[in-house]
Amino acid sequence: MKNILILPGDGIGPEIMAEAVKVLNVANDKFDLGVELSHDDLGGAAYDRYGVPLADETLERARVADAILLGAVGGPKWDTIDPALRPERGLLKIRSQLGLFGNLRPALLYPQLAAASTLKPEVVSGLDILIVRELTGGIYFGQPRERKVLDNGERMAYDTLPYSESEVRRIAKVAFDMAMVRNKKLCSVDKANVLASSQLWREVVEEVARDYPEVELSHMYVDNAAMQLVRAPKQFDVIVTDNMFGDILSDQASMLTGSIGMLPSASLDAGNKGMYEPCHGSAPDIAGQGVANPLATILSVSMMLRYSFNEVAAADAIEQAVSLVLDQGLRTGDIMAEGCQKVGTVQMGDAVVAAL
Amino acid sequence: MKNILILPGDGIGPEIMAEAVKVLNVANDKFDLGVELSHDDLGGAAYDRYGVPLADETLERARVADAILLGAVGGPKWDTIDPALRPERGLLKIRSQLGLFGNLRPALLYPQLAAASTLKPEVVSGLDILIVRELTGGIYFGQPRERKVLDNGERMAYDTLPYSESEVRRIAKVAFDMAMVRNKKLCSVDKANVLASSQLWREVVEEVARDYPEVELSHMYVDNAAMQLVRAPKQFDVIVTDNMFGDILSDQASMLTGSIGMLPSASLDAGNKGMYEPCHGSAPDIAGQGVANPLATILSVSMMLRYSFNEVAAADAIEQAVSLVLDQGLRTGDIMAEGCQKVGTVQMGDAVVAAL
Ligand SMILES: CC(C)[C@H](C(=O)O)[C@@H](O)C(=O)O
Ligand SMILES: CC(C)[C@H](C(=O)O)[C@@H](O)C(=O)O
Numbered sequence: 001m002k003n004i005l006i007l008p009g010d011g012i013g014p015e016i017m018a019e020a021v022k023v024l025n026v027a028n029d030k031f032d033l034g035v036e037l038s039h040d041d042l043g044g045a046a047y048d049r050y051g052v053p054l055a056d057e058t059l060e061r062a063r064v065a066d067a068i069l070l071g072a073v074g075g076p077k078w079d080t081i082d083p084a085l086r087p088e089r090g091l092l093k094i095r096s097q098l099g100l101f102g103n104l105r106p107a108l109l110y111p112q113l114a115a116a117s118t119l120k121p122e123v124v125s126g127l128d129i130l131i132v133r134e135l136t137g138g139i140y141f142g143q144p145r146e147r148k149v150l151d152n153g154e155r156m157a158y159d160t161l162p163y164s165e166s167e168v169r170r171i172a173k174v175a176f177d178m179a180m181v182r183n184k185k186l187c188s189v190d191k192a193n194v195l196a197s198s199q200l201w202r203e204v205v206e207e208v209a210r211d212y213p214e215v216e217l218s219h220m221y222v223d224n225a226a227m228q229l230v231r232a233p234k235q236f237d238v239i240v241t242d243n244m245f246g247d248i249l250s251d252q253a254s255m256l257t258g259s260i261g262m263l264p265s266a267s268l269d270a271g272n273k274g275m276y277e278p279c280h281g282s283a284p285d286i287a288g289q290g291v292a293n294p295l296a297t298i299l300s301v302s303m304m305l306r307y308s309f310n311e312v313a314a315a316d317a318i319e320q321a322v323s324l325v326l327d328q329g330l331r332t333g334d335i336m337a338e339g340c341q342k343v344g345t346v347q348m349g350d351a352v353v354a355a356l
Numbered sequence: 357m358k359n360i361l362i363l364p365g366d367g368i369g370p371e372i373m374a375e376a377v378k379v380l381n382v383a384n385d386k387f388d389l390g391v392e393l394s395h396d397d398l399g400g401a402a403y404d405r406y407g408v409p410l411a412d413e414t415l416e417r418a419r420v421a422d423a424i425l426l427g428a429v430g431g432p433k434w435d436t437i438d439p440a441l442r443p444e445r446g447l448l449k450i451r452s453q454l455g456l457f458g459n460l461r462p463a464l465l466y467p468q469l470a471a472a473s474t475l476k477p478e479v480v481s482g483l484d485i486l487i488v489r490e491l492t493g494g495i496y497f498g499q500p501r502e503r504k505v506l507d508n509g510e511r512m513a514y515d516t517l518p519y520s521e522s523e524v525r526r527i528a529k530v531a532f533d534m535a536m537v538r539n540k541k542l543c544s545v546d547k548a549n550v551l552a553s554s555q556l557w558r559e560v561v562e563e564v565a566r567d568y569p570e571v572e573l574s575h576m577y578v579d580n581a582a583m584q585l586v587r588a589p590k591q592f593d594v595i596v597t598d599n600m601f602g603d604i605l606s607d608q609a610s611m612l613t614g615s616i617g618m619l620p621s622a623s624l625d626a627g628n629k630g631m632y633e634p635c636h637g638s639a640p641d642i643a644g645q646g647v648a649n650p651l652a653t654i655l656s657v658s659m660m661l662r663y664s665f666n667e668v669a670a671a672d673a674i675e676q677a678v679s680l681v682l683d684q685g686l687r688t689g690d691i692m693a694e695g696c697q698k699v700g701t702v703q704m705g706d707a708v709v710a711a712l
Binding site for chain 2: 083118120142145150157159160161162163164193194196200204223224226229231232244245249250252254255
C-alpha cells in the first residue's frame with residue numbers, strides 16, 4: 001500500500017489537483033500501484049477550516065503518509081490576518097516538521113514550448129537544469145530572530161543564517177547523487193567571499209566531493225550565478241545551494257523556460273518520503289475559472305512515483321503522456337501559442353488520461 | 357577644487373582607468389571643472405604594496421577626497437591568501453568606513469547594443485532600470501558572525517542579517533528621490549513572508565512613502581522579483597532592496613542588457629561624496645591585453661560629475677560622446693557585432709575623447 005496525502009491548498013490548487021488525482025488513479029489501475037488516497041487542507045483553506053494554516057491532525061496525517069501531493073497555498077483573502085497564521089507558514093511548518101530538507105526543482109524547457117521563453121531560442125533550447133535547494137535550514141528557520149527597540153528608541157530587527165556541517169553534508173549528497181544520474185556536473189552556489197556560513201558550506205561540499213570523483217564540481221558566487229543563468233544557462237547541469245539562494249535562483253531558472261505552469265518539484269526527507277508540488281503559485285487571479293494549467297501538478301505525480309516509490313515505468317508513462325498532449329497541440333492559456341488548440345484545466349487533464 | 361582619488365585596482369583596472377582619466381582630463385579642460393587627481397591602490401594591488409587590501413593611509417586619502425573613481429578588484433593571484441586579506445575585503449572596508457550606503461546600479465540597454473542581450477528584443481528594448489542597493493548594512497556586516505564547533509563535535513557557522521529603522525529609512529529616501537527624477541515608480545524588494553528584517557524593511561519603506569505621494573510604490577518578494585526580471589523587466593523603474601538581494605538582483609539585471617561592459621555604478625554617502633566604479637569585475641583573463649571595454653569606467657566618470665559635483669553639462673557631454681562612438685560602430689570585443697569595427701581599450705578611449 002502507498003498512502004498518499006492530497007493537500008489541494010488554495011486558489012487554483014483544488015482545480016489542478018483534481019486533474020492530477022485523475023491521472024494518478026488511472027496510473028494506479030494501469031500499473032497496479034496500490035495507491036490509497038486521503039485528503040486534507042493546508043494554507044488558507046486550513047486557516048478557514050481549523051483556524052491555523054497547518055493543523056496538528058493534518059501534520060499527523062502527513063507524518064504517517066508515504067508521500068504528499070500539494071497544490072499551492074496563499075491568496076489575498078489571507079493577506080491581512082496575523083502573519084504567524086498566514087498560508088505560507090503552514091508550508092514552512094510542514095517542510096520543517098517532516099524534515100523535507102532536499103528540494104528538487106527542475107528547470108526544463110519542453111521543445112514544444114520553446115517559443116514561450118523570453119530568452120532567445122539558441123540560449124535556452126534544450127535547457128535542463130536541476131536546482132537542489134536546502135529547504136529546512138539557513139535563514140528561513142535560523143534562531144535567534146527578533147524585532148526590538150534599541151536604547152535610542154529606534155526599531156531594529158534581525159535574522160540568523162546558520163548552517164551546520166551535517167545540514168550541508170546531507171544536501172550535498174543529494175546533489176551529488178542527482179549529478180551522478182544526470183550529466184555529472186555540479187555547481188555549488190554560495191557567497192563565500194562574504195558569509196561565514198558560505199565558507200563552511202563550500203568546505204563541506206568539497207569534503208563530500210571526495211566520495212564522487214566522477215562528478216565535476218565547481219563553485220560560483222550567487223551574484224555571478226544569477227548573471228550566468230541569464231547569459232548562458234545551458235552551462236549548468238545540477239546546482240546546489242542554500243535555502244534563500246535556492247528560493248531566488250530556482251524561481252529565476254524556472255522563468256527561463258517561459259512555462260512555469262509545466263514545472264513540478266519535490267521536497268524529500270532522509271528516507272523516501274517526499275512532498276510533491278508544482279513550482280507555480282496559487283494564482284488567485286484565475287482561480288475557479290477552469291483555465292489553470294494542471295500539467296505541473298500532473299508531472300509532480302510522476303516525480304512522486306519516481307522518487308518516493310521507484311515506480312519508474314508509471315512515472316515515465318505520465319511524462320510521455322504529457323509530452324504527447326503537447327505534441328497534439330493542446331495548450332492552456334499560460335502556454336498558448338499560434339496554431340495550437342486552447343483548452344481548459346479539465347480538458348487538459350482528460351487529454352493526459354487519454355494519452356496514458 | 358574637486359579632489360578625486362583614483363584607485364585603478366587589479367586586472368583590467370589600470371587599463372580601463374587610464375582611458376577614464378583621459379576623458380576626465382579633457383572634460384576638466386573643456387568644462388573648467390577644477391579637478392585635481394591623486395592615485396592609490398586598492399584590492400590585490402594594495403595587498404602587494406602594503407600587505408593589506410586597504411591601507412590606513414589610502415583610507416585617509418579616500419576620506420579627504422571629494423569623490424573616488426575605482427577600477428575593479430580581485431584575481432586568481434590572491435585566491436589563496438588569508439581570507440581576511442583578500443582584495444574584496446578592501447572593497448567592503450572602504451564602503452563601510454566611508455558610509456557609502458547608497459549603491460546605484462543602473463541597468464540600461466543601449467539601443468545600439470540591443471542585439472547583445474540573450475533576451476528577445478521586444479522584452480528588453482528600451483530597458484532602463486535603476487537598482488538602489490543598501491550597501492553598508494545587512495548580512496554583509498551584521499554581528500555576530502562566527503564559526504564554531506558544537507558540543508557534538510560538528511562544525512557550524514552563522515551570519516546575522518540586521519536592519520535598523522534609520523538604515524532602511526535613509527536608503528528608502530535615496531530610492532524615492534531617484535524615482536522622483538525618473539518615472540515615479542518604486543518597487544521595494546524583500547522577503548517579508550519569511551524574514552523579520554524584511555518585515556521591518558517593508559514597514560519603514562511604507563512610512564517613507566508618505567513623504568512621496570507622487571511615487572507609485574509596490575512591494576515584491578525577492579524570488580518573484582528574480583522571475584519578473586526575466587519575464588517582463590520593463591515593468592520596473594526603480595528597485596530598492598537590501599545588501600544581499602541587491603547584490604544578486606543588480607547582477608541579474610545588468611546581464612539582461614547583454615553588455616555589462618557598459619554599466620557604471622555609484623556608491624554614495626549621506627552627503628555628496630561617492631565612489632564610482634564599473635559594474636563589471638577585474639576580468640583577469642583578459643588583463644594586460646588592451647582589449648577591455650573602458651566605457652563603463654568612462655560612464656562612471658559621468659555619474660561622478662552628475663551625482664557628486666552636479667556638473668550636469670559635463671556629465672551629459674560624456675554620455676553623448678559614448679553614444680556617438682557607438683553610433684560610429686566602434687566596439688570592443690565584449691560588445692562586438694557584425695558590421696562593426698573592433699577596437700582596443702586605448703582606441704575606444706581615444707574615440708570618446710575625440711567625440712567630446
Ligand atoms: C511561500 C514561500 C515561503 C516559499 C519559500 O520562500 O520557500 C516559496 O517562495 C517557495 O519557494 O516555495
Ligand atoms: C566583491 C563582492 C564582495 C561584491 C559584493 O558582493 O558586494 C561585489 O559582488 C559587488 O557586487 O560589488
